[in-house]
Amino acid sequence: MLDHAVWVRILGTVIVAAPALFVLLLGLAALVDRPLSERAISRLGETVNLVGLTASIALLVLMIAFDSLIEPINFGTWVHIPNYDFTVKFVFDRLSVPFVILSFVLCGTIGAFASRYMHREKGFSRFFALYSLFLLGMTITSLAGTVETMFAGWELVGLSSALLVAFFHERPAPCRNGLRVWAVYRISDAALLIASIGLHHLKGHGEFSQFLGSAPWPDGHCVLQADQVFLIGLLLIVAAAGKSALVPFSGWLPRAMEGPTPSSAVFYGALSVHLGAFLLLRFSSLLELSPALGVIIIALGAVTAAFAAFACRVQTDIKCALSFASLTQVGIIVVEIGIGLFYPVFRYVALVHILGHACMRTLQFVRAPTLLHDYRILENAIGGHLSHAVDPGAGRFSERMKLRLYRLAMERGYLDAVLDEFFVKPIVKFLKLCDQLERDWIQWLSGGKQEPTVEPRPRATRATVTLADDNV
């Protein structure tokens, strides 16, 4: 008979290995150019989610049965040199287990939905390859027991999300939006990386238990000094803001709706958008050391919720409206987390809010393509048109002010425009100037003989036919 610890280890390994195997199989098939059939991919996805979910629930039951609040599983030190360790460790506690169960439930639901929704779509295999990467990233991030492991999962989620935004890549708009999402995610990743390096320096190790305390979440007591955590806390807030589309990074969320509906539902409506909040919850015992950080988090959440609720009112397509509705709730969740830094019970409120909101929003997103159909059914049932509620405060504003507010909401508070105009454009302009100066410098050095281009374009089909022969 296996004892409790062995069962925990087996189940924990299955939870992490199932999505990893999914990525491996789809990745190998793509690399050797032997794509799996739609049926095989769907079955594989269903099996992985089912196995992962069953193992997660079994682990939860085991933890409840043995009255265990935290179960760390150490996969060993992958790299060890003096003064530097890279440990792969996963932690199962009251934060990570609900989150990983949520991930498997929603990813499983969306996987089943997508296998029909994406049927005979050209990029079916590509969608599921990215979906598998996302699932792996979510699992690693949720269960990470070290800051480096969390960073690895965090990056996987970012990459798969950005590529799924650009899924319909024959059109330029999804690609531009995918690039923007990626750029914001890189800022978020950079902030998390610097924070993790800072933590590594302070404690000489990246294990959460080393600086968040060994008590199970949310009772951990951070062992760092208050003055040490402020800068690191700010970086964590930036990382969370980028991932959860909080102000001023909110611009990417509606852009992310360019992706296929299943990915919008599970990524930007449910899981990915809550990952920033998850990060803040995970580090809550560190953030609580500095009251200023608590105030910043509350303010950031409140501003985001207000902004999203404002912009949501005028959106003209259902997915964008849902994305802002989702952001409103994320803002409120962040406020709850901020309050939770002063009153710890609110951390549970935030966690429950995340779980409920993610499930509800996923349902709304997957129903979005059939919105008009649903409206018709509703109207047939009530025997008339649905009422269009008028905002009660609308009468207080003049027509001109209403128009201004409408434009402000329509342009999403000009957040993207402000970032582009005052941040991106000056840098790009400067870089282009440097590039031109370099060209002139090389031209001068080479005595004016520098040729601007390199290889000529292959001229006729004959050349390309030769290339094709050559390839064989």
Place this chain on the structure above:
Amino acid sequence: MTELHLPLLELAILIPFIGAIVVGRLRDPYRARQYSVWITGVTFLCTLASWQDFNLLNYKLADDPIHVFRYLLGRELFVIDELSAPLLPTAALIYFLTIVTTMKTKVRRFSFSWSLFSEANLLAMFSCRDPWFLMVFLALGTILPFIELRTRGRPTRVFALHMAAYIILTAVGWALLEREGLNQPHSLWALSPLLIAVFIRSGILPFHSWIRNLFETATFGSALVFSTPLVGAYVCCRFVLPVAEESVLHNVGTVALVTAVYAAGLALVQRNIRSFFCYLFLSHSSLVLVGLDVVQHTGLTGALCVWLSVSLAMTGFGLTLRAIESRFGDLTLTEFHGLYEHTPALAVSFFLTGLASIGFPGMMGFIGTEMLVDGAVETYPFVGVAVVIASALNGIAFVKAYFMIFTGKRHSSTVSLGIGLRERLAILAVAGILLLGGVVPRYIVSSRYAAAKELLDHRSAVLNDDHSDAVETGHHEGEPSPKDVNELDDD
């Protein structure tokens, strides 16, 4: 010093050298390519075997069992040590992959004979620790691109000016140091000629113009094999690191850091794929130099890991761009081209190698980049954050290029533009190594830590300045032996 079991080191140098002579006499370029593939393949196997043989010996330094040069010169010319052991197969692999993926349309333009000669020279350079012979090999290494530019009627002035300055400054710099005496730390002024030489070869600001010029005027293959082995970093390790004061190295690191951010920024605004590749490469190679100059075990180990990862990843990335260029000509990065549907394998290769170059999780460079950032932040507390900024910008630049080349519109073509078997195998090989190095990083990191330790120990011995504290030199359980007892006697 001990001996390898077989004369693999000298074989690895001799085979491409003789191959260059044989291939040079062939008139048929297709046969020349075929011969070259075999020659570079066997050379790669020899270097790989020499690395493994060296590991089995468990010594810090080894030479071949046949002592030809000891009879001729009175000392061994070619040796293998912790630093050079993995660099040899990496360099050989770069040449092998470049030649394997050279397509029919390129065989008349790409000189196989000179490439083999250049490979022999590069391997000789990585195996040589004698400063003056090393300088000869460094000088010979600049010949291939120069001859190619001349043959193709391209302007050579920018390249020739920079390379002449680089060779002269290396020689003058080392002569000055020898005159002052090597067993003492040298000031910034005494080291200036050598530092400028390193800056030139590594493409550090403001001496980087020649790399862009080379990529825009030479064949992509020649530019790749000349740049991706990171010879500048090697020059820094051999000539500068052992004798420079710590403050001097930190200054070099700061300039390299500025270059890394600047080049990453410029990669974002490039309009053609070659100059884009050039700046992306410059940014990565500058990051390696940053790590080399932190004079601290973690950062140096990270830099040496990133060196291998960047060499391989950027070679794979460059070869992918070269394959794209062979099919579609010079592509601009100011408009979408939508090539994904025609060449999905190239798109996957582009993405994988690009991710590997920025040290994405699961790839070979991930741990190395983390260690490099760790070391850089420790040495330059706030400026070191620029490493992360450079890495973030590189990530944005390469994804932007991916979207521009492979997505954004539907490209129409009446013939198949998919990749062939050779290219596929090359891509699989590079992807396999990069992924394997990411999943099992322990072996590479241990090997690079041993090299970092050897470099810093050597530096301490030369300067009589102990940089390795008690903790860092300690032997830890579960780690491979640091090879630190018996071999010192042999040294």
